[in-house]
Amino acid sequence: MDWAGGVKLLFASGPMFSLLIGCLLGIFLGALPGLGPVFILTVMLPLTIHLQTIDALVMLVAGYTGGVYGGAITAVVFNVPGHPGNIATTFEGPAMARQGRAGEAVVAIGIAGAVGGIVATGFLVFVAPLILNAALKLQPVDYFMLAIFGLSMVAAASRGKVLVGLVLGGLGVLLSTIGPDVITGTNRFSFGSSFLKSNGVPLALVAVGVFAIGSGFVMMEESWKNRTRTLDDVRIRGGIKQGLNAAVSHPISILRSSLLGVVIGVIPGLGVTLSNIAAYAMESKIGRHLSWGTGNVIGVMAPEAADGATLIAELIPAFTLGIPGAATSALMLEALSLHGLTAGPGFFQSGSTVAAFLLAIPLAQILIAVLGIASAPVVVRMARISPQIIGPALIVIGSVGAYVVNGVIADVVIGLIFGVIGYAIVKLKLPLAPIVMGTLLGPLAEESLGRVRILDKATHTFAFFQPMAMILAVLAFIVFTGPYFRHVVKVKGYLVPGARTLRNPGVDVERMVDDSQATMVVEGKE
Amino acid sequence: MGKPVTGLGIELDDSQSNKQPTTVISVRLLGVIFAAVLVVILGLYDSRISHYPAGVTLFPRVIGLPTLVLAIAYLVKELVKLAKSTQNLKSTAENSNVPKVTVPLPSHEQPTAKESVELLLGSRPINTVAQTRIVGLGLAVGLAVLYVALLGVVGFLIDSIALVVGGPLLFGQPIRAVPVLLVAGTALAVILSVLIHLSGVIPLSTGIFHIGVS
Incomplete structure (x- = not known):
């Protein structure tokens, strides 16, 4: 990889400006309740289409990782997690704020998140080549089974809703088949629409509709039902020294949580909702002699370190194998595609652009921590904006984002249709990710299957009997059927009764988890 | 200590839910409508498969038909849930010891x-x-x-x-x-x-x- 070229490319004015804008947008948008990394990526993706490749990638990665930090600040100050990835931060953060230690928490979180991101970047740089070596040996049938496996993981992670997860994933895959066939170019399923004939249904439109416009509809409706929203008047002052001390005093906790975040990140379908709570659970179990729930600074650092690591680690399978494990990595893959890059070995041979991108990730983490700490008082004010304003604004932003994809009005119409679908999915507490993941994985699966057929015809063999494909098929089967056999193999755990009652009476954890479509691992004790 | 659970870890306690029966019914109804829409969309999609050459519809066939079957299963599941919720609501109302209160109908008088x-x-x-x-x-x-x-x-x-x-x-x-x-x-x-x-x-x-x- 051309690291020298990467440094030169990154430290030019364009990427640096993009980095700064991305960090600020991420932190501020992340502070708005309900808007997490996926939303931020969804909104930013269309707006970066016409930027230089490196500018766009840097801005996107800074934006979505910054979003987690913005949400963590409001989790500490207002007991309102910006998104499900910040749930565990509310277990200790608000207690710290009540003790006048909000500044300390914000600083400690910034440092922990940055460390998590940097650790995961290390894995991305050093582990990716190993995976790539293995990826070079993969056959088309293996890629097909990988795509199926990826979909199965996402469907399985739809807590108790595997059936509908599969239906939505299948629908996403079928949406990707609208338009030209990936191998022959023959048009299909366009229903007479010239727009569908030439463009199909772009993933960006599905994402903008489902995540941004759908969220706008939900927010408007719910703001009407819950008209009053009071937030404490908490001020963030000082705490820099204490926050630094906290981070320096607990390096093992931060590193341990970061590693846990990396592991969770590389497994498709888990994501930050799991990692932040799992990290809190792990640290509270290891440090059971400590006091928890009363403002323990480890309890805010561990979840955020895990979040930071998970968000970057999700890129490892995405960038090496083209199999995204979460909606964020799916959108990053789409960003690569929009800029003419493809995941896999080719991506890591793209020279200075990839080197600059990999260098930008740790730089973004540090910048997010610095900017986040400096702008925390402003971020706190952002969180006070009424959902009655945010909801319509989301629809406007989403519609503009949809329009930018192809520059035609049909984009907006399709975006709005998916907005309605997204609204229904959220209202029914169904998983949102499968439809987006299906739309992304569909072309990969179809192209691989097409190649398998061509190879099979030429060699008169049946490729599905190859060992790797068989292993992946068995794994996919286990993942599919696993939820139905949970009672057979019991894993001991501890239930936080509703989580909200024990740790945090103010946060509707159940609702947030349902919204995040992830299976949770929660450990706690009464 | 809470109850042990399975799978990837611990699930939140669903008993925390404290919803009104009518809200449950309306959510169930929305679920049925959504499932029906999915079935219609997938049915429309699958009905188009035969319009195109077999070479370009292998993958849509492989995914489309099973997805439609799953969607129908989902619709049936939602219908069963709706039926159960309605039944529960009826039996709750019948068994309730709380005296029934007749709410006067809202006025239809036109405002000035x-x-x-x-x-x-x-x-x-x-x-x-x-x-x-x-x-x-x-x-x-x-x-x-x-x-x-x-x-x-x-x-x-x-x-x-x-x-x-x-x-x-x-x-x-x-x-x-x-x-x-x-x-x-x-x-x-x-x-x-x-x-x-x-x-x-x-x-x-x-x-x-x-x-x-x-």
């Missing part, structure tokens, strides 16, 4: 012109069916008049107005909130338009959504 204006402006609370109808009708007409009046005049602004005003009104936001939403949404739309214009994607003169541009 002055009352209608007050209702539309939000200065008078909505209490009756007739008042609700007046407000809904008023907002719909107001939106339509606004839209037609500005059509073709301001390009992208009309689109912002339609989105920012139309959306809240459709979702029952109070009319008093509209000016704030209008200013915020339009300002946002202008900023975004300028940003997009600067990035060279869209010339500003054509507006964002092309609605109202001759």
Whole structure:
């Protein structure tokens, strides 16, 4: 990889400006309740289409990782997690704020998140080549089974809703088949629409509709039902020294949580909702002699370190194998595609652009921590904006984002249709990710299957009997059927009764988890 | 210590849910409608498969037909849930020891012109069916008049107005909130338009959504 070229490319004015804008947008948008990394990526993706490749990638990665930090600040100050990835931060953060230690928490979180991101970047740089070596040996049938496996993981992670997860994933895959066939170019399923004939249904439109416009509809409706929203008047002052001390005093906790975040990140379908709570659970179990729930600074650092690591680690399978494990990595893959890059070995041979991108990730983490700490008082004010304003604004932003994809009005119409679908999915507490993941994985699966057929015809063999494909098929089967056999193999755990009652009476954890479509691992004790 | 659970870890306790039976019914109904829509969409998709050469429909066949079957299973599951919820609601009502209270029907008396204006402006609370109808009708007409009046005049602004005003009104936001939403949404739309214009994607003169541009 051309690291020298990467440094030169990154430290030019364009990427640096993009980095700064991305960090600020991420932190501020992340502070708005309900808007997490996926939303931020969804909104930013269309707006970066016409930027230089490196500018766009840097801005996107800074934006979505910054979003987690913005949400963590409001989790500490207002007991309102910006998104499900910040749930565990509310277990200790608000207690710290009540003790006048909000500044300390914000600083400690910034440092922990940055460390998590940097650790995961290390894995991305050093582990990716190993995976790539293995990826070079993969056959088309293996890629097909990988795509199926990826979909199965996402469907399985739809807590108790595997059936509908599969239906939505299948629908996403079928949406990707609208338009030209990936191998022959023959048009299909366009229903007479010239727009569908030439463009199909772009993933960006599905994402903008489902995540941004759908969220706008939900927010408007719910703001009407819950008209009053009071937030404490908490001020963030000082705490820099204490926050630094906290981070320096607990390096093992931060590193341990970061590693846990990396592991969770590389497994498709888990994501930050799991990692932040799992990290809190792990640290509270290891440090059971400590006091928890009363403002323990480890309890805010561990979840955020895990979040930071998970968000970057999700890129490892995405960038090496083209199999995204979460909606964020799916959108990053789409960003690569929009800029003419493809995941896999080719991506890591793209020279200075990839080197600059990999260098930008740790730089973004540090910048997010610095900017986040400096702008925390402003971020706190952002969180006070009424959902009655945010909801319509989301629809406007989403519609503009949809329009930018192809520059035609049909984009907006399709975006709005998916907005309605997204609204229904959220209202029914169904998983949102499968439809987006299906739309992304569909072309990969179809192209691989097409190649398998061509190879099979030429060699008169049946490729599905190859060992790797068989292993992946068995794994996919286990993942599919696993939820139905949970009672057979019991894993001991501890239930936080509703989580909200024990740790945090103010946060509707159940609702947030349902919204995040992830299976949770929660450990706690009464 | 809480109860042990399985799989990837611990699931939150569903017994925390404390929903009204009628809310459950409406959610179940929405679930049935959603599942039915999915079945229709997938059915339409699958019905088109035979219109295209077999070479380009292998993958759609492999995925499409099983997905349709799963969607039908999901629809059946939702219907069963709805039936159970309805049954539970009935049996709860029948077994309830709480004496039944007859709620008087809301008044259908038409409000006066002055009352209608007050209702539309939000200065008078909505209490009756007739008042609700007046407000809904008023907002719909107001939106339509606004839209037609500005059509073709301001390009992208009309689109912002339609989105920012139309959306809240459709979702029952109070009319008093509209000016704030209008200013915020339009300002946002202008900023975004300028940003997009600067990035060279869209010339500003054509507006964002092309609605109202001759």
